[in-house]
Amino acid sequence: xxxxxxxxxxxxxxxxxxxxxxxxxxxxxxxxxxxxxxxxxxxxxxxxxxxxx
Numbered sequence: 035x036x037x038x039x040x041x042x043x044x045x046x047x048x049x050x051x052x053x054x055x056x057x058x059x060x061x062x063x064x065x066x067x068x069x070x071x072x073x074x075x076x077x078x079x080x081x082x083x084x085x086x087x
Contacts, residue, residue: 064070071079
C-alpha cells in the first residue's frame with residue numbers, strides 16, 4: 035500500500051485511486067477464493083507468525 039500526501043495533483047490522485055481499486059479487487063478475489071480468516075483465527079495466525087505468546 036502506498037502513502038500519499040494530501041497535496042496531490044490530478045495525475046497522482048488518479049494513481050492513488052487506481053491503487054485503491056486494485057487493493058479492493060485483490061481483497062474481493064481473496065474473499066471469494068476463501069483465503070480470508072477473521073477473529074480468533076486471524077489473531078492466532080499473527081501470533082504464530084511473529085512468535086508472540
